[in-house]
Amino acid sequence: MKTPIIQIKNMVRSYELGGETVMALREVSLDIYKGDFISIIGPSGSGKSTFMNMIGCLDRPDSGQYLLDGEEVGEMNDNKLASIRNEKIGFIFQNFNLLMKLTALENVELPLLYRGLGTKERRNIAYECLDKVGLRDRAQHLPNQLSGGQQQRVAIARALVGNPPILLADEPTGALDSKTSEEIMQVMKDLHKQGHTIILITHDLEVAQQASRIVRIQDGQLYENGGDWFGSHAIYQDGASEYQR
Ligand SMILES: Nc1ncnc2c1ncn2[C@@H]1O[C@H](COP(=O)(O)OP(=O)(O)OP(=O)(O)O)[C@@H](O)[C@H]1O
Numbered sequence: 451m452k453t454p455i456i457q458i459k460n461m462v463r464s465y466e467l468g469g470e471t472v473m474a475l476r477e478v479s480l481d482i483y484k485g486d487f488i489s490i491i492g493p494s495g496s497g498k499s500t501f502m503n504m505i506g507c508l509d510r511p512d513s514g515q516y517l518l519d520g521e522e523v524g525e526m527n528d529n530k531l532a533s534i535r536n537e538k539i540g541f542i543f544q545n546f547n548l549l550m551k552l553t554a555l556e557n558v559e560l561p562l563l564y565r566g567l568g569t570k571e572r573r574n575i576a577y578e579c580l581d582k583v584g585l586r587d588r589a590q591h592l593p594n595q596l597s598g599g600q601q602q603r604v605a606i607a608r609a610l611v612g613n614p615p616i617l618l619a620d621e622p623t624g625a626l627d628s629k630t631s632e633e634i635m636q637v638m639k640d641l642h643k644q645g646h647t648i649i650l651i652t653h654d655l656e657v658a659q660q661a662s663r664i665v666r667i668q669d670g671q672l673y674e675n676g677g678d679w680f681g682s683h684a685i686y687q688d689g690a691s692e693y694q695r
């Protein structure tokens with residue numbers, strides 16, 4: 451049987467605020483496989499950012515299990531968490547998070563600086579990744595000399611450059627107009643076709659529906675079924691559903 455690249459079981463995360471406990475994730479379970487293109491959709495306050503921080507190894511659960519590529523994340527110290535994050539996950543953010551004083555090429559190269567690669571090798575890999583998003587000819591541009599969609603492409607190239615097994619995108623089209631959003635979603639779909647594993651977090655149904663798996667998050671719980679959005683139902687602890695055929 452295929453082993454999931456991400457295995458989350460009974461994950462709980464709560465916040466203490468003014469003497470009250472907010473249950474942001476309630477015993478969430480989810481398996482994600484290599485090559486999946488999965489979207490996680492939910493309204494404001496449903497737990498998306500909390501869940502993304504967990505998946506992205508930016509936070510640890512109160513309880514439950516998170517196996518990332520076979521390693522238990524809940525037991526890692528901060529250093530280990532940072533290094534697994536670097537190695538396993540390429541982040542794509544709503545606001546691109548590019549360094550404004552660096553060119554597109556330099557932004558893409560940046561993650562490789564920490565990997566001890568020579569200048570030439572870094573440059574070659576960065577160019578390859580800019581190629582993948584169709585932006586080689588903008589390599590020398592600064593972010594403010596690029597359109598929003600182009601900036602997001604640079605950010606996607608940067609996420610790809612360390613060849614991470616997982617791409618994690620948080621509202622990647624949230625800052626873009628609808629036509630540019632479509633272009634960025636096309637890039638994501640192309641990357642999926644090339645075998646990349648993509649997790650996309652959004653509150654936008656149209657965006658979510660372009661993934662091959664859709665998981666809904668509501669009040670800190672996950673719901674999934676075979677794409678029938680309105681007939682969704684809870685995923686139980688074993689990751690299967692009592693309604694599953
Ligand atoms: N640091 C915190 N302290 C206390 N409560 C928090 C904290 N962060 C989040 N919460 C609460 O946890 C719940 C989930 O929040 P989260 O930020 O994950 O939602 P979200 O789905 O990302 O929302 P949005 O779409 O508005 O970004 C909410 O009820 C929120 O108020």
Ligand SMILES: [Mg+2]
Pocket residue numbers: 498499500
């Ligand atoms: Mg959020």
